[in-house]
Amino acid sequence: MIKNDYEVKYPLDAVSVEKFSELLGKPETAVRKMIINNKLPVVELTDPEVAAARVGERWVVISEFNHRVLEAYYNRPAEERDAWA
Secondary structure, eight states, rough: OOGGOOOOOOSEOOOOEHHHHHHTSSSSHHHHHHHHOOOOOOOOEEEETTOOOOEEEEEEEEEHHHHHHHHHHSSHHHHHOOOOT
């Protein structure tokens, strides 16, 4: 089996918290809690026109999330990883 057969592509590398929660099927509050606990790779967007701007939006980096999920999957013991096959 080829790794690319199972890789889901999205037209953007990063999406808003709202869209990510929709894609993941989790409540937005759960995704925000995961971000606060540093469980998700995020990019913090600010207004470049405002020097002292706080974080305006946080976007989740899907490509990095997918990479970490695959890494976690392949690092499981083979008997667990392949048990369903």
